[in-house]
Amino acid sequence: xxxxxxxxxxxxxxxxxxxxxxxxxxxxxxxxxxxxxxxxxxxxxxxxxxxxxxxxxxxxxxxxxxxxxxxxxxxxxxxxxxxxxxxxxxxxxxxxxxxxxxxxxxxxxxxxxxxxxxxxxxxxxxxxxxxxxxxxxxxxxxxxxxxxxxxxxxxxxxxxxxxxxxxxxxxxxxxxxxx
Amino acid sequence: xxxxxxxxxxxxxxxxxxxxxxxxxxxxxxxxxxxxxxxxxxxxxxxxxxxxxxxxxxxxxxxxxxxxxxxxxxxxxxxxxxxxxxxxxxxxxxxxxxxxxxxxxxxxxxxxxxxxxxxxxxxxxxxxxxxxxxxxxxxxxxxxxxxxxxxxxxxxxxxxxxxxxxxxxxxxxxxxxxxxxxxxxxxxxxxxxxxxxxxxxxxxxxxxxxxxxxxxxxxxxxxxxxxxxxxxxxxxxxxxxxxxxxxxxxxxxxxxxxxxxxxxxxxxxxxxxxxxxxxxxxxxxxxxxxxxxxxxxxxxxxxxxxxxxxxxxxxxxxxxxxxxx
Numbered sequence: 336x337x338x339x340x341x342x343x344x345x346x347x348x349x350x351x352x353x354x355x356x357x358x359x360x361x362x363x364x365x366x367x368x369x370x371x372x373x374x375x376x377x378x379x380x381x382x383x384x385x386x387x388x389x390x391x392x393x394x395x396x397x398x399x400x401x402x403x404x405x406x407x408x409x410x411x412x413x414x415x416x417x418x419x420x421x422x423x424x425x426x427x428x429x430x431x432x433x434x435x436x437x438x439x440x441x442x443x444x445x446x447x448x449x450x451x452x453x454x455x456x457x458x459x460x461x462x463x464x465x466x467x468x469x470x471x472x473x474x475x476x477x478x479x480x481x482x483x484x485x486x487x488x489x490x491x492x493x494x495x496x497x498x499x500x501x502x503x504x505x506x507x508x509x510x511x512x513x514x
Numbered sequence: 515x516x517x518x519x520x521x522x523x524x525x526x527x528x529x530x531x532x533x534x535x536x537x538x539x540x541x542x543x544x545x546x547x548x549x550x551x552x553x554x555x556x557x558x559x560x561x562x563x564x565x566x567x568x569x570x571x572x573x574x575x576x577x578x579x580x581x582x583x584x585x586x587x588x589x590x591x592x593x594x595x596x597x598x599x600x601x602x603x604x605x606x607x608x609x610x611x612x613x614x615x616x617x618x619x620x621x622x623x624x625x626x627x628x629x630x631x632x633x634x635x636x637x638x639x640x641x642x643x644x645x646x647x648x649x650x651x652x653x654x655x656x657x658x659x660x661x662x663x664x665x666x667x668x669x670x671x672x673x674x675x676x677x678x679x680x681x682x683x684x685x686x687x688x689x690x691x692x693x694x695x696x697x698x699x700x701x702x703x704x705x706x707x708x709x710x711x712x713x714x715x716x717x718x719x720x721x722x723x724x725x726x727x728x729x730x731x732x733x734x735x736x737x738x739x740x741x742x743x744x745x746x747x748x749x750x751x752x753x754x755x756x757x758x759x760x761x762x763x764x765x766x767x768x769x770x771x772x773x774x775x776x777x778x779x780x781x782x783x784x785x786x787x788x789x790x791x792x793x794x795x796x797x798x799x800x801x802x803x804x805x806x807x808x809x810x811x812x813x814x815x816x817x818x819x820x821x822x823x824x825x826x827x828x829x830x831x832x833x834x835x836x837x838x839x
Contacts, residue, residue, distance in 0.1 A: 381686055387662050388689050396701065402677050402690040420681050445613055476614055506613040509682045 336398050340369035340377060348377065348408065351415045355467045358429055363407075372402065375411070379424070380404030419504050423477035426469045433459045434468040434481065434500065441472045444479060445507040450500035452493045461487035468500060479505030515540055515549065529553045531727050535717075541803060542766070548820070555819035556720045564606065564617040565625055565648075566595040567683050569655050571616045573597075579611055592793050596625050615682040620648045621722075623764070623817050623827035627709055628652040630790055630831050631760040635660035637706040640752065642695040642745060645672030647679035649711055654685040663688040664703065666695045696748050704754045712742040712774075714765035718826025721819050739769045746778055750785060750834065758788070759832040766818070766826035768802045775814065775830050776807045788831040789813035794822055798830065 340348075348369075349360035363369075367379040380403050391400050407421035417425075426433070436444060440454025450470065462468060462483040470478045481500035490499060517525075517540045526536045531553075543549045564587075566573045573595050577587055586601035599606065606612055606619055628649050633639045635658045644650045644665035654663050665680075665688050667673050673692050680688055691701070695710075715730040715738050716723075742763070749759050763770050775798075778785055787810040798814035800807045814830030 384662065384687060384689065391701075396691070399691045399693045400689070401673055401692045402680070403688070405681050405684075405686060406677075418681075441610055445608075445610055472610065476610070478610070506610070506682075509613050509615075509678055510607055512678065 337370050337372050337378070337392055337400050337403070338397075339392070340371045344371065344377070344410070345369065348415055351408075352425075356425055356429060356432060358425065362428060363424070367404070369407075370404065375409050376406055377408040377410070377415075377421075378402070378404045379407045379421075417480055417504060419479060419506055419508055422469060422480045422504060426471070426477040431459055432467060432469050433457075433475070434462075434470050435475070436470055436472060436478070438473070441478060444470055444481075444502060444505050447502055447505060447507055447511060449484075449498045449502050450481060451495060452490070452497050452499050453495035455499060462490075463487070464489075467503070470500065470505070477506075479503070479507075515544055515546065517546070525549075525553065529557070530724075532731075534732060535727065538767070538803075542768075542799075551820040552818060555823075558721065558819075560621055560721050560819065560825055561823060562599045562602070562606070562619060563590070563622045563625070564597055564599060564619055565652060565655075566597070566617050567615055567651070567655060568595055569659055570614070570684050571611075576611060576616050580609075583609070590622065593625060593629060596622065598622070613682070615684050618648055618651055618679070618683065621825050623718075623822070623824035624648055625652060626792065626794075626815075626817075626827070626829050627711055627760045627762040628656060630792075630829055631707050631709050631758060633657050633661065633663075633707045637661045638703065639663045640698065640703075640705040640708045640749075641665045642698065642708065642710045642749060643667060643713055644676055644690070645669060646675035647683075649709060650676065650688060651679055651683040651685055653709065654680075654683070654687055657687060659685065659687050661687055664691065664701070664705070665689065666691045666693065666698060668692070668694045696744050698748055699752055703752065704757075705752055706754055706757050708749045708753055708757070708759045709762075710745055710749050710759060711762045712738075712745055712770070714738050714742065714763035714770050715767060716764055717770075718764040718766045718817075718828075721825055735765075735767050735769050738765070739767075739774060742770055742774045743777055746774060747781070750778070750782055750832075753834045755784075755834055755836055757834050759834070760829065761832065762827065762829045764825055764827055766816070766828070768799055771816070771828035771830070772799050772802065772807055772811050772814070773805070775811050775832070776805075778832070779808050779810070784835050784837050786833050786835060787811055787813040788833045790815050790829060790831050794824075795827075795829075796821065798828065 435457035584603040587597040645667040795815035817827040
């Protein structure tokens, strides 16, 4: 069932985006209406599309309305986790957290694997342990989201086969999660 | 064409079909040779086609990218953004370009219904049996992600696949409802354009799945035909005057195709067939299995494996006019 995103979750999402990507939720709410589906999926919907179905949310058919817009994030154990489309939307607005991988790294990452040092061919800044990075290919197409596994100083000393980025979500989900 | 019982027995055994099916096929083709061509073609898989998602990438750019990876693509003369895969060095669905939503893998026949419906950016469109979303995402592509596309499906499991495909392909104008499309009138919306890719026996899918030779009976055909008619009549009831319905199935049986259209034309004087003009397929039957149907049904098209190198398919375009028009 769909409903408008409750205020407490909105706040939680805003905190998450500010902390992880240094962007505020209002950058998105200018362009999208935020909905909650099944009490866990956060959907972003264009206002004009939402206006067409808004009245169904209060009608007897609200349970039949399953999906509109696109999935931005979901809530697991009260924590926010980004969906791949959410990651790529953030990437389209903010390149500060970008990390570029080579072709081999691209394939491994899309198979859900972590990234080795040898796969990384560029980064936007010197990342710290625990930071989130948006993983892109040579063409700077968004592949997914990763978490940095070591500080920059350690990274410089790391070997080619050391894991630098832990895979959090990637576009390969569209293949692996096929119903 | 009438064949002797011994000939029918021979073909049923040789190609591993139930006798009734061979008997029916023999009446659908005018010559013995064509029947054999059809049965032979059903033994080979259809070519794989991709529909390039022009919402995300220009066709020329994707062609270059796939060519560099060793894929060989062939043009389809009547649709620029669909390509036949002539050679694939590895699985298409594992490509980053697939995961990025730059193309959809589908049979060539499946691109025809949305193309014939041709929705615009201003339309309110209904896809009545939408999952898993090959045709839905194509409709959204043709609408430039504008307008409103209502996608309905009865199955929750299939809707999961639909949602995944909508997200992957970057579709933003689609509203998904889960219920039986025969209840679509309850939403109280009138549509400019409706696609009814109806549930069917799937007799046209034998090339893809040989088990379909034995999965269905005449009873199933008649049962599906009733469901198809109910859905089509419902589509008429929620269509604006001047609006268009495209009806399609992946079945070759006349009961699920021409007979359904014929019954609709008899019962709804404000519905007419609009001829489909495409350099593929052949005219729908107007005389088959001892029945003579309305001439305008020839405006629909049929695709066959042996002549079109697709799955077996039927498409018909219907227009709703004012009464007595």
